[in-house]
Amino acid sequence: MRRIGVFICWCGTNIAATVDIETVIKEAREMPGVVYAGDNKYMCSETGQTQIKGTIVQQKLDRVVIASCSPRMHELTFRKTAAAAGLNPYLVEIANVREHCSWVHKDKDAATVKAVALIRTAVAKAALDTGLEPQEFVVTRRALVIGGGIAGIQAALDIAEAGYAVDLVERTPSIGGRMAQLDKTFPTLDCSACILTPKMVDAAAHPNINLLTYSEVEEVEGYVGNFEVTIRQKARSVDAAKCTGCGLCFEKCPSKVKSEFDEGLALRKAIYVPFPQAVPNIPVIDRDHCRWFSKKKCGVCKKVCPASAVDFEQSDVLIKQKYGAIVVATGFDLIGFEIFGEFGYGKHPDIITSMEFERLVNASGPGGGKLLKPSNQQPPKNVVFVHCVGSRDKSRGKPYCSKICCMYTAKHAVLLKEKHPEAQAYVFYIDVRTAGKDFEEFHRRAVEEYAAVYLRGLVGKVFPSGDKLLVNGVDTLSNQAVEIEADLVVLAAALTPRHDAEGLARMLGIGSDAHNFFVEAHPKLRPVESHTAGLFLAGTCQGPRDIPETVAQAGAAAAKAIALLNKETLLSDPCVSAVDESLCTGCLACLKVCPYKAISDKPLTEKVHGRQRRRLVAEVNKALCQGCGACSAACRPGAMNLLGFSNEQLLAEVDAICL
Amino acid sequence: MSVAAKTQDFEPLIVAFCCNWCSYAGADLAGTGRMSYPANIRVIRVPCSSRVSPNFILRAFQRGADGVVVAGCHPGDCHYVSGNYHARRRFSMLRRFLEFVGIEAERLEVHWISASEGSRFAQVMQDITDKIRVLGPNRKLRDSR
């Protein structure tokens, strides 16, 4: 027979006002296995905890039930209390009589009856609790950062500075990401490249950082402290060790392709570095567009290369590496424009995205930053900016606010006026949101000093008329239809996660929301951690944000990773699945439903009627298992059983709760 | 409450299996927000909706539950990545199957309730209690002993 102690918390009046504590104590004393039932005004207080500890010792309790607030609140507290009294912390169960009872029911009788039922259920479960011991495992002290934008660079630098090796994986030929494409940054108008490139160089030069550009993560296995990642380093077709970065190859290359870096507004060669400040400054051959690879002709680059670095035979390399922590910083894409036909994007070269505007206004961009109309290379006079293209649009786009558009559009209005003082900016907006340090001031400057005209309303249609663009909109403040003859229309498109973010989330085993932004473990208290231990989030892959926020978050993610790598060993949560090998049939249905690849098969040899028989059984990797229990429900004979939420326990709970 | 007179003195027992990360937290939030719902609801905490085996649901009905709710994270939001997708298949099938053997489908409900949907938790629980009240006690699966 068990010796179970039941401790009922008043929580001041929070519980006691609705639940009749005296009745509950009386009932609890009658429950099977219960040898003690007592109460306290505040069980979580010093005196409450002392009472628990004292009673465990005096009454020789072997199980403890606390009737109090939610286990999500104080389960850990009371587990520690029990442990302090020498009881295994996993022999404690919580009956949630506050959030699930006293706070939501007004009728005292009904609430008391329910409280008794909840305690009876917890007692039934506790009776079947087993003491669990966490397992210790060694941490691989190396970090992986996925994504070489400002978030990834910052996180890599911070981790490297703390003394741990970091692999920084970037799928394009150069690190730098979105920030490298930008011209100036709001609200200070300092040059994006000027503040970013030193960091890029730092990252490349850091002895603890290993850059893996033109590379992609292909497979992730393992668990916190021991991830096993396969990275595909795509063939650059240029030997990085030999290349001097002289640039002769792309000077001579005859194949021209639209530049991704310039958002398709300029051309690059088939062998190229995406932008002059690229790190590493080593070209790659875009094999899809290279004449050698498509027609086995040309080979000019190879001929002209003074260092003989061009290597057509190079092939992809698969790198397998173990990591203790992973920072995910994959950044954003812009929403596709197919669904916004009214803006005419793609139908006229002078209808552009804000990102394209960034390139046009950038001194290193197409046209040398003169900001000319793409259609005729003439300076624009009237420029219309449209906010919230795809953002805050439940029906066709995304319901969320992309957060940075208000500010960068104000910046664009300012930059326009600086380049072309005679030009006029018109900004269509829903609301102007300027929450941030110096943001409102910056916006006011755009309006007051740079005379940007802000029109509150939506744009109904943009269509070409001669060499102009007619913009039809509504000014809801004056309640008048507005028609503007524009030279350039700039669309502030919604930020979305990378198009393939969902696949990465699956590979990593992290959650993503309805829009495929990765989900943080807690929106307030764990904003840079994912639900999966050891995986941290930084930058716009988690949601729209600006550069300072991204950098701050990257630093925070790095700090979390450092804290993890700083440990030699980790303790695993012992609430994991366990296999009863005598019951296991080896069908491995469990393996199929496990989201963490924590289950494998293992051969077992046993004696059957005097003969050796070999059979397969399932095996759980305790460090990989996160304790979801999907396997336990999928296992027909009940061989797979989740410790802490075992079949026996849940059955006992069901029986008890139905009394 | 719009409850038929004949079922007035019937107090249904409804067992709710709530996943720890979303629905149980949603229930906590309903508590924190003092959003009242009927005391007929009794919650069993499970790590994930995928932990809930149909056996537990049947057992609840055997032992006198008049209704059972399984509540988990919204599809795509599962703390364990894919648990609720498995649960979705499992309980889609189970509910249709129970109906096939003559059990009112309304006695088994599955809902996606996030940690931030305290008021929805309360509303869902109120609704199912009302429904079961109208449906009357579960006599079909209940053990006669």
Added chain:
Amino acid sequence: MKEIMQKMRAEAARVLSSGEVDLVLGWEKGDLWWQSYPVFIENEKKAELLTWDLFCVPNLAKYLLEEIWHKKRVALFFKGCDALGFNQLMQDKRVDREKAFIFAVPCSGLVDPQKVERAGLHQGLLRVERLGDELTFVYKDREKKTAAPWFYYDKCLTCRYPNPVVFDFMLGEPVPVNPRERFTAVKELEGQNVDARFQYWQRQFSRCIRCFACRNVCPACSCRECIFDLTSPRWLGKATELSENQFYHITRAFHMAGRCVDCGECARVCPVQIPLTSLNRKLIKDIDELYGPYDAGVDPQKVPPLVTFNPGDPAAFLESKGV
């Protein structure tokens, strides 16, 4: 059939004498007209015991669980339905394909003794033979001829895979596939109201004596220890109280969801004629409807529908048909 039987005996003798296999699983004729039961032949001289007639209904695949692991290789004969069961055992990783030498026996249907009895043809019956689509009932002093499908098992009439989907050697020619609609009974029940359905199943389930024949004969039931036999936790009480019987049948069927090969053996062996096929087929029908057609036992490499998902799956529990 006689020709195939001769081939069976010859092949069995051949594989045993060559040492390719050390056991042949087949069927043997009993004393009474309906008795054709599994036989275990380890000596080529005993190959003459093998029979192939209209009553060779037991599936031999499940015997591999006990027989195969300590044998070099086992030869056995499969009808179409048996082969599906074998593949389900493969799916469940219970048998080793390499250790089974499979003879395929295409099957156009077997005779249900209960139908013979119901037609009053059983008294004094010595044997039943088939020529084409015609049966001959042979008695001491007379014969009676009739159309064969009248006496076939229902499961044979709806059979969709009469030609084995897995084999090493085919005996005879593939037979035409011409199944009748298999969801008729399910649809009929679906059309009733929920209380009528309850009464129907209550009647069926109350008859259950928990002999577990449906489970034990099932090729998809291959657990080492069945959940229904466990004492800790005790899922299923031993009393045949209605609710316990309901638990048994609902759970048994649900464990079959996405795994039942629809061989109909459970319904055949049920001594109290519970229409288990309707339970299994309801689940098959729902899987087909909700997640796309899936035939368990056809391809053991395919992932069964209830241990996988598609993010776009319907949430069928939101359906409300009203009470």
Added chain:
Amino acid sequence: MQEIQKARLPQLWEYLAKKAPLYLPQQEDGVINFAPWQEGARVKLESLNTVLPPKSIVFPQWETYLHFTQKARELKLTPTKEPEGSYILFGVRPCDVAGITVLDRVFLQDPVDVFYESRRRCTIISLACNEPDISCFCSAFGLEPGFAPAADIMLWDGDKFLLWQSLTEKGETLTHSLTDLLEVPTPAETESVQCLRETAATVQEQKWGLDGVKERAKDMFNAPIWDSLYRRCLGCGICTYLCPTCHCFDIGDFSRGERGERFRCWDSCMYKDFTLMASGENPRPTQKERVRQRFMHKLSYFPAQHGLYGCVGCGRCVRKCPVNIDITQVIKEAGGSISCA
């Protein structure tokens, strides 16, 4: 000797059902079993054996015999009231009556099973078989298809009427109360039935002789038949549950919180957990030992202990075994003779 016209049977049943619960073979969803008579019942007297033997009435598959409450550390026991015994079993075939006789040996000897004893107070009205099935072999055990000595009343089927004879005092009393319904048969009628009875007995006896089976079976423990017979056995419980003489039971508890009840229920020696011990040991580790046990018990152990065979030749197991494990083959092995029709 009396008779009742078949046309008047419904009247008879209605009358009997008023006196006491009346069980007779009825068809439901194509399955014939003993069930309480009520208006409109689909009675199937002509069918030979019901699927379940009448054992299921005198010794139900499960019954509660004890209620308990457990509070804190105190246990209170309340035995269940003894079951009602004044019911009538109508249309029981002679083999099944003999089956009840076998059960009597088990449950009515000291210590008497009070629940069984109470249920055994019933009145048994047996119906003779005119044309036993190919799978019937009651005469193998010295039984007669046309007569059930242990019944209270014996009936013979004369096509349009049933010949009626009471065999016990209980039967006599019941017969007396039925004067309105019963008639005196003509000698021709009596004779025609007598003729049917003799034919049936002769046909059966021709098939069977059981000389020395008991003795031979004793030595069969290590016989080779067990090594082959068990291999095809599925380990299901059909043979035991459908057997009119199998009587093994298990005891279980059902509890809801502090209240609960203790019941007993049929168990089957074919199940592997039948002999499983708490330690994990199983003295009958494979199906071989289980199959052997069942047959040895019927043919050797039971006769040695009680002086009569534990099989009555009803043929249920022969008909229903999914893999045709046939006790007659075992009997042959043990020296019984069979001449196939």
